[in-house]
Amino acid sequence: MSTTSHIGERIRELRKIRQLTVRQLAGKVSVSTSLMEKIEAGNRNPAPGLIAQIARALRVGPDRITGQPYMNGAETEEQAQAVIPELRRILLTYDNPDDLVVAPRPLGVLAAEMDHVTQMRQDGQYVPMGPLLPGLLSELTHVALGSSGREQQQAFGWLARGYRATNSLAHKLGYHDLSFTAIERVRWAADQSGDPLMQVTSAYLKAGAMVRMGSYSSARRVLEGLTEEIERLAPEQCLSEAHLALQGAALLKLAILEARDGHPERAQARLDDARGCAALLRQDTTHYEMSFGPTNVRIHEVATLIDSGDTEQALARLRAWGAEQDRDEWEVPDTLAGERVSHHYIDVAAARLAEGDRAGSYRDLLHARRVSPNHSRFHPTLRSTAATLVRLDRQQDDSIAGLARWAGM
DSSP: OOOSOOHHHHHHHHHHHTTOOHHHHHHHTTOOHHHHHHHHHTSSOOOHHHHHHHHHHHTSOHHHHHTOSOOSHHHHHHOGGGGHHHHHHHHHTTTSOOOOSSOOOOHHHHHHHHHHHHHHHHTTOHHHHGGGHHHHHHHHHHHHHHOOHHHHHHHHHHHHHHHHHHHHHHHHHTOHHHHHHHHHHHHHHHHTTTOHHHHHHHHHHHHHHHHHHTOHHHHHHHHHHHHHHHHHHSGGGOOOHHHHHHHHHHHHHHHHHHHHTTOHHHHHHHHHHHHHHHHHHOSOBOGGGOOBSHHHHHHHHHHHHHHTTOHHHHHHHHHHHHGGGTSSSOOOOTTSOHHHHHHHHHHHHHHHHHTTOHHHHHHHHHHHHHHOHHHHHTOHHHHHHHHHHHHHOTTOOHHHHHHHHHTTO
């Protein structure tokens, strides 16, 4: 395993290029000098929100900090990035596509295949999903541009889903420029789908990208506008399940935003609002591919505590909920989308490491890998947590090193 390219070393190199001292960089992102020193040494991992802050302070993109895209052992084995050039071409020619060799298949067939792709996206199956996207997007584009009326609107609706899957693939693999382009294509297709909730979804995706980049004020305006728009769209202000799911998803994204922006009390207020939406639903749902319900509210409650730096309280919350399941700690139901479950355990693994529980951190990383191996393998937090576990392991446990090698390090 290479030990020369962890997040801390990349931060140190960029800091020196910008001619900043450790103290100066720490001051720019409002953390202690000792914490920044630990991060640069590779003994502490910065949370996603802090990575965005550090990237802005160093005037680079977050991908420069995380080292994405990862062209390494994992890529050699799975070649997940091989589809990226074709997707770039298709997104560039979205309104003037290349000719097809054969006529596109009927919309019903394409819709069924896209429905399968969207399920793969939610489960984090990026490696098998990727090769399906270029051909499917090309056919749907021709159907959408070559039809009219209701069929055209439906084709654009499915095309928006395809662009969303492209956004997820690009984002997870670390191609953020392509991810941003895909989000704009979601908006383009959604605007022509005749479905206002699909338009809401496209704006939600753009706000999520803003949060990842640390553009909190812009994202806040978009998300707060969406919560008002969803209520306006509901007939007689009676929110359907789909309206509630989108409203709840926007509120949860706002909670994460406020936690990362240093406003834990605002994050709690947003969580309370989202909890109200989930209480009306009373079950976990996936309307418009939004994983929302009581379970996802709990996941975000833990995530906001972690992003706020209160890892001790986050783990305490898991223990308190575990009593309801007659377990030591709360376990996410298997029925939730694989990517969402995997993401949760990666977050918790990072929190355990921050609290000094290396064995528990390693255990959660393994859980994340079992649930969604593709998602886990390319997740920067899993990679940085695994790398830190290796550096801190005095016994040189090969199982821990093996996990890092599996992630391509």
